Amino acid sequence: MASITPEELNLLIEQTYKVEEEFNELKASYAHLQDTVEKVVEFLPNAIWILNEDNTVFLQNSKARELWKLLKLLEYREDDYEISYEKKSYIVKSSSYKDKMMLSATDITEQKRRENLATMGQMAAHLSHEIRNPIGSISLLSSTLKKRVIPENVPIVEEIQKSVARIERIIKATLMFSKGVEAVKKKFMWSELRESIDMSIGYYGFSKEIEFSFPQEDFELYADKDLLEMLFSNFIANAIDAIELDDNEEGSVRIEYKSSPKNHTFYIYDTGIEIEKPDELFEAFKSTKLKGNGLGLVLSQQIVEAHNGLVKLLPSSPKCFQISIKK
Numbered sequence: 528m529a530s531i532t533p534e535e536l537n538l539l540i541e542q543t544y545k546v547e548e549e550f551n552e553l554k555a556s557y558a559h560l561q562d563t564v565e566k567v568v569e570f571l572p573n574a575i576w577i578l579n580e581d582n583t584v585f586l587q588n589s590k591a592r593e594l595w596k597l598l599k600l601l602e603y604r605e606d607d608y609e610i611s612y613e614k615k616s617y618i619v620k621s622s623s624y625k626d627k628m629m630l631s632a633t634d635i636t637e638q639k640r641r642e643n644l645a646t647m648g649q650m651a652a653h654l655s656h657e658i659r660n661p662i663g664s665i666s667l668l669s670s671t672l673k674k675r676v677i678p679e680n681v682p683i684v685e686e687i688q689k690s691v692a693r694i695e696r697i698i699k700a701t702l703m704f705s706k707g708v709e710a711v712k713k714k715f716m717w718s719e720l721r722e723s724i725d726m727s728i729g730y731y732g733f734s735k736e737i738e739f740s741f742p743q744e745d746f747e748l749y750a751d752k753d754l755l756e757m758l759f760s761n762f763i764a765n766a767i768d769a770i771e772l773d774d775n776e777e778g779s780v781r782i783e784y785k786s787s788p789k790n791h792t793f794y795i796y797d798t799g800i801e802i803e804k805p806d807e808l809f810e811a812f813k814s815t816k817l818k819g820n821g822l823g824l825v826l827s828q829q830i831v832e833a834h835n836g837l838v839k840l841l842p843s844s845p846k847c848f849q850i851s852i853k854k
Contacts, residue, residue: 569588569589572590573590573631573632573633573634574587574591574593574594574597574631574632574633575587575588575591575629575630576591576598576601576629576630577627577628577629578627578628579626579627580626580627582628584598591632594612594632596612597610597612597617597632598630600612601619601621601630601632602621603623603628603630604619604621607619607620609635614636615634615636616635616636617632617633617634617635618632618633618635619632620633658694659698662691662694662698665687665691666688666695669684669687669691670688672684673685673688688730689730689731689732690732692731693731693732696760696764707829708826708829708832708833709833710750710751710830710833710834711751712749712751712834713749713750713751713752714747714749715747715748715750715752716745716746716747716748717742717744717745717746717747717748717784719752720748720752720755720756720759721741721742723752723756724741724756724759724760727756727763728763728767731767733767733770733771735770735776735777736776736777736778737767737770737777737778737779737780738777738778738779739763739781740779740780740781740782741781741782742782742783742784744784746786746791748791749854750834750852751834754830754833754834755830755834755852757827757830758827758831758850759793759795761823761824761826761827762827762848762850763780763795765797765823765824766795766797767799768799769797769799769800770797770798770799771799772799772800773798773799773800778797778798778799779797779798780795780796780797781795781796781797782794783796789853789854790836790853791851791852791854792849792850792851793849793850793851794841794847794848794849795847795848796845796846796847797845797846798845798846801846802840808824808840831850831852834852834853835853836852836853837849837851838850838851
């Protein structure tokens with residue numbers, strides 16, 4: 528066996544070190560690449576799973592970890608498909624490369640909700656247009672009828688007028704929801720708005736003794752008077768309905784006002800029943816009461832936002848909504 532010279536040994540050692548160095552560089556490069564891939568996968572807004580051939584997880588992001596039970600329901604398909612899981616909708620995409628399979632699940636719940644709202648808004652607007660003409664005729668005929676009936680029947684006609692007024696409010700709210708809220712601001716006094724609110728209460732039917740208390744001091748507002756009338760009428764109507772459902776034979780609706788350098792702030796209190804599903808208060812077509820159409824509070828929120836303001840339910844007793852609008 529030929530002996531290795533010292534020069535050959537040194538060369539072999541150098542080559543070994545060089546191979547080890549290249550291996551370490553390759554290992555570091557692979558680790559960096561893997562880390563980059565993991566960060567990219569983590570950055571994606573959808574849940575991502577990369578599976579081995581035996582369906583074990585090779586790589587996943589945090590959203591995928593949160594939805595680990597959903598993975599059991601997914602399957603490989605050439606076409607995208609939709610799946611429902613825990614009251615949410617997901618669009619599932621899948622692809623494969625060599626011995627790996629990738630599955631992604633994207634939450635499309637909000638997108639579907641917006642699409643459904645748009646469809647429902649269009650249908651509601653169409654129906655409102657169809658209803659508006661006959662309701663206008665009924666309103667005109669009831670006014671004529673009220674002048675001609677015997678005094679004993681006047682309350683019956685007035686109940687018809689109140690019902691018609693309620694339908695007209697629903698039609699107005701539906702059409703406004705379908706078109707969007709835009710504030711046309713002008714200067715006016717609170718007393719003018721309070722007078723309009725008092726008139727709207729007169730058209731709203733209720734059976735219990737309800738005390739109404741509104742701010743008596745007068746102050747100037749720079750806002751859309753018609754929109755604010757609808758805003759306050761919506762909250763007062765909701766308050767009346769809540770009192771009607773309460774066990775007590777009487778109730779109260781109170782509005783308090785506070786002024787700051789930047790905002791007009793109103794607090795609307797009522798002694799009616801509590802709200803069962805506060806998380807659904809401002810969702811369109813999801814009414815928290817039997818008589819609601821699910822648009823009143825949604826429009827109220829849009830009206831407040833059109834005035835660069837904020838509306839929220841406060842954790843208080845009696846029940847209270849806070850409405851702030853910019854000056």
